[in-house]
Amino acid sequence: MSDKLLLEDISKVYGDGDSSVKVLDRVSLEVKAGEFVAVVGPSGAGKSTFLSIAGALLSPTSGRIALGGEDITDLSPPQLNQVRLEKIGFVFQSSNLIPYLTVTDQLLLISKLSGSPSKAAQAKAEELLQRLGLAHRRNHYPDSLSGGERQRVAIARAWMNDPEIILADEPTASLDSDRGRDVVQMLADEVKLRNKSAVMVTHDQRMLDLCDRIVYIEDGKLSE
Numbered sequence: 281m282s283d284k285l286l287l288e289d290i291s292k293v294y295g296d297g298d299s300s301v302k303v304l305d306r307v308s309l310e311v312k313a314g315e316f317v318a319v320v321g322p323s324g325a326g327k328s329t330f331l332s333i334a335g336a337l338l339s340p341t342s343g344r345i346a347l348g349g350e351d352i353t354d355l356s357p358p359q360l361n362q363v364r365l366e367k368i369g370f371v372f373q374s375s376n377l378i379p380y381l382t383v384t385d386q387l388l389l390i391s392k393l394s395g396s397p398s399k400a401a402q403a404k405a406e407e408l409l410q411r412l413g414l415a416h417r418r419n420h421y422p423d424s425l426s427g428g429e430r431q432r433v434a435i436a437r438a439w440m441n442d443p444e445i446i447l448a449d450e451p452t453a454s455l456d457s458d459r460g461r462d463v464v465q466m467l468a469d470e471v472k473l474r475n476k477s478a479v480m481v482t483h484d485q486r487m488l489d490l491c492d493r494i495v496y497i498e499d500g501k502l503s504e
């Protein structure tokens with residue numbers, strides 16, 4: 281239905297035996313279409329762990345995950361790969377651009393890997409570059425872009441496959457507050473205009489008014 285992301289009773293334990301650490305303790309979160317949720321909490325609280333599990337990058341120790349109504353908990357690694365490619369767009373703290381690719385090629389890389397027709401991908405890349413105000417930078421390499429531009433390229437890249445779910449891990453950490461706000465505003469607009477779901481981990485209190493809901497992670501527990 282309108283349930284885009286559902287995490288149920290998720291626990292995560294790193295390591296085993298005496299050295300094991302329980303980072304998440306039966307946390308649950310439901311994110312609907314058109315909803316932008318912020319996750320806040322102290323450093324080391326498990327925010328990145330939580331986001332990685334939500335995005336099928338990391339398996340939980342227990343609990344269940346459903347994306348768009350489909351339970352993905354027991355899928356095989358190749359199946360999870362496919363789910364990630366089709367349904368999820370990630371934006372990380374550092375934009376993680378590839379130094380030797382131009383802006384346009386950063387966007388086309390994944391679609392080449394997943395075998396999409398390159399004409400459609402090129403049109404999509406061009407549309408996104410226009411929309412995010414990056415068209416004049418299309419042939420630039422990352423080292424000649426500002427921090428804000430790099431992060432916008434990362435967002436454009438995350439949107440190439442038109443994912444239903446956008447997951448952002450401290451996307452504003454390397455930006456000044458104006459640039460940071462632009463980036464979060466872009467995420468918020470995408471969620472509202474196109475009925476997507478987004479979860480953003482942030483330290484930045486000044487961005488929270490752009491989100492619909494705030495959840496806190498502390499001592500392995502999640503609270504609203």
Ligand SMILES: Nc1ncnc2c1ncn2[C@@H]1O[C@H](COP(=O)(O)OP(=O)(O)O)[C@@H](O)[C@H]1O
Nearest residue numbers: 294295303321322323324325326327328329330
């Ligand atoms: N791969 C791992 N192996 C062992 N411990 C980890 C691993 N990843 C994270 N941790 C630990 O789990 C806790 C939560 O980490 P993380 O999810 O990165 O927190 P946050 O993003 O809130 O800062 C930290 O204590 C961290 O040291």
Ligand SMILES: [Mg+2]
Nearest residue numbers: 327328329449
């Ligand atoms: Mg983190």
